Amino acid sequence: MELLPSRFAAALPGDPSPDPHPRVVRGALWSAVAPTPVAAPRLLALSEPMAGALGFDAAETASPEFLALFSGNRLPPGLRPLATNYGGHQFGHWAGQLGDGRAILLGERRDREGRHWELQLKGAGPTPYSRQADGRAVLRSSLREFVASEAMHALGVPTTRALCLVASGEAVVRDLLYDGHPRPEPGAIVCRVAPSFLRFGHCELPASRGETALLVALVDHVIATHFPQFDGPHARGDWFSEVARRTGVLMAHWMRVGFVHGVMNTDNLSLLGLTLDYGPFGFLDDVDPAWTPNTTDLPGRRYCYAAQPAVAHWNLSALASALSALFPDDAPLKAGLEAYVEAFHAAQAQAWAGKLGLETWRAEDAALVSALFAALEAIEADFTGFFRRLGDLVGTPGALEAAVADPPAAFAAVLYDPTKAGREAPRLADWLAAYAARLATDPQPPARRQARMAAANPCYVPRNWLLQQAIEAAEQGDLSELRALMAVLEQPYTPQPGAERFAARRPDWARDRPGCSALSCSS
Ligand code: AMP
Ligand code: MG
Numbered sequence: 001m002e003l004l005p006s007r008f009a010a011a012l013p014g015d016p017s018p019d020p021h022p023r024v025v026r027g028a029l030w031s032a033v034a035p036t037p038v039a040a041p042r043l044l045a046l047s048e049p050m051a052g053a054l055g056f057d058a059a060e061t062a063s064p065e066f067l068a069l070f071s072g073n074r075l076p077p078g079l080r081p082l083a084t085n086y087g088g089h090q091f092g093h094w095a096g097q098l099g100d101g102r103a104i105l106l107g108e109r110r111d112r113e114g115r116h117w118e119l120q121l122k123g124a125g126p127t128p129y130s131r132q133a134d135g136r137a138v139l140r141s142s143l144r145e146f147v148a149s150e151a152m153h154a155l156g157v158p159t160t161r162a163l164c165l166v167a168s169g170e171a172v173v174r175d176l177l178y179d180g181h182p183r184p185e186p187g188a189i190v191c192r193v194a195p196s197f198l199r200f201g202h203c204e205l206p207a208s209r210g211e212t213a214l215l216v217a218l219v220d221h222v223i224a225t226h227f228p229q230f231d232g233p234h235a236r237g238d239w240f241s242e243v244a245r246r247t248g249v250l251m252a253h254w255m256r257v258g259f260v261h262g263v264m265n266t267d268n269l270s271l272l273g274l275t276l277d278y279g280p281f282g283f284l285d286d287v288d289p290a291w292t293p294n295t296t297d298l299p300g301r302r303y304c305y306a307a308q309p310a311v312a313h314w315n316l317s318a319l320a321s322a323l324s325a326l327f328p329d330d331a332p333l334k335a336g337l338e339a340y341v342e343a344f345h346a347a348q349a350q351a352w353a354g355k356l357g358l359e360t361w362r363a364e365d366a367a368l369v370s371a372l373f374a375a376l377e378a379i380e381a382d383f384t385g386f387f388r389r390l391g392d393l394v395g396t397p398g399a400l401e402a403a404v405a406d407p408p409a410a411f412a413a414v415l416y417d418p419t420k421a422g423r424e425a426p427r428l429a430d431w432l433a434a435y436a437a438r439l440a441t442d443p444q445p446p447a448r449r450q451a452r453m454a455a456a457n458p459c460y461v462p463r464n465w466l467l468q469q470a471i472e473a474a475e476q477g478d479l480s481e482l483r484a485l486m487a488v489l490e491q492p493y494t495p496q497p498g499a500e501r502f503a504a505r506r507p508d509w510a511r512d513r514p515g516c517s518a519l520s521c522s523s
Helices: 009-012 049-054 063-072 139-154 198-206 212-226 235-257 306-328 329-356 365-379 383-394 399-405 416-440 444-455 464-475 480-489
Strands: 030-032 042-046 083-084 087-092 095-098 103-110 117-124 163-175 181-192
Touching: 009 030, 009 083, 042 063, 042 139, 042 480, 049 063, 049 139, 049 163, 063 163, 063 198, 087 198, 139 163, 139 181, 139 365, 139 480, 181 464, 198 212, 198 306, 212 235, 212 306, 235 306, 235 329, 306 329, 329 365, 329 444, 365 416, 383 399, 383 444, 399 416, 464 480
Parallel strands: none
Antiparallel strands: 030 083, 042 163, 083 103, 087 095, 103 117, 117 181, 163 181
16 A cells, blocks of 8 residues: 655645644645544445556455545555645636645555556545635535546546545535535545646745745746656746646547536646546536536636636636746747647647547538537537437438438437427528538548547536436445446446436436536535
8 A cells, every 4th residue: 555755745845834724824835734534434436447557456445454544544654645735716816825625645656657646635634724614525526526537537538537435434514505504414535646636726826925936946846747848948938838738638628528617716727737626517418508517607607618718718827927927028928828729729620520520620610510509509409419319320321311301300319308309400400411511521431430429429428417316326325326327437438238328318307406417516
């Protein structure tokens, strides 16, 4: 169960005070803090792919030491866990010091390829950054983060990972609906795994305080550790452009799979271009570009599906201003922001060429995508289901032509509202005809086109109502739903016999139920 000490702590200034109480921490990027032990830990779920990658064998993951470590109850000698210090812009406003209020970095582990992974417990008790909160997490939000992290990885989306989900055996009090009715809920701890959990906000906090030397040390450490390809006088500018480029690629992935993060504050954006901090996230069910899964984001919809690429640019601008003290001339920062736009558009074109099965992408295809969104929104089609169905039609001779003649029949399983299906059928028919005409200019064997589409359009994504079913069963002690969901999500692009219900459009009962579509931030 060997863990290595964190390289972050070894290289960068820490808080001289051992005081675990919430407070303002200046001049330091981290504070030493131990997890608070829990009453009755139980391993609820393990990611076997992640455990394998980290070199934990089955005997180890089943051992009492594993549970003791990943519940925070007993650490190997010599390990000095810590919480990191960061700030951030929340909903467009500077929020000051935030920090790891309930995340504790245990240490690192080297995988077979020699890569380093940080292991972090989320929900392991208070830290100097907990502010008014308890440092804990409820089972429902922990299960969501655990499943979604591994599902996004399997979807090919850059993300932090998760090793295991542990029930604490303790109650955590939360007001789920924010309506003045707090109640005890089962608590849990997730072990998250990533090369680094550093956020834009890690740079913003020292910059906001004029702690330039600390900021320089941080940036140079990030470059040396995570971007060693950048060296020499232009390293910092090249690094910023790379952060921007990765963020652009990430946004194109989110748009491709219909993922809506829900809380794209700068403290939740990764300096490594990873999806980070799964809270009130969601996957589009019915196509609605203005949809946000986060009830706190209503009515502004700052973080809705369609807004995400622009918000990422806004966040990168905030990061650029935080970094301005490092750049006597702001040209490299401007170039980085341009690199974002370029990388996003290139990745978006590639993603949509895949979703539509096009071998080559033309500038005018963007209009085809906009028209499709308008048609799918009007007819109320399921995002994930529609593209998968479209790929099947394209791979079957004559099927696309039949769909043009009768879209509601061809897409019956992925439409939500029969009235809209009837009324808006001509609109979808027009789009399908335009699409068929476009395909005629992009010759490919039907099977190849279908395969291309099947690699870009998943059958299975962790929809909120599926997660909610797994949560409700797990809260009753039944882990079968969680296990079934995880197994299906390991191969999200491969249709699996017997797994049809995991690919289905959202059932009517789930439309307005808390947790099944929209969620509060209570976690
Ligand atoms: P989030 O909305 O989860 O991204 O969290 C925003 C900030 O609040 C971060 O600094 C978190 O560490 C902190 N936070 C959220 N929930 C808790 C909690 N239960 N205990 C302590 N800090 C928390
Ligand atoms: Mg966060």
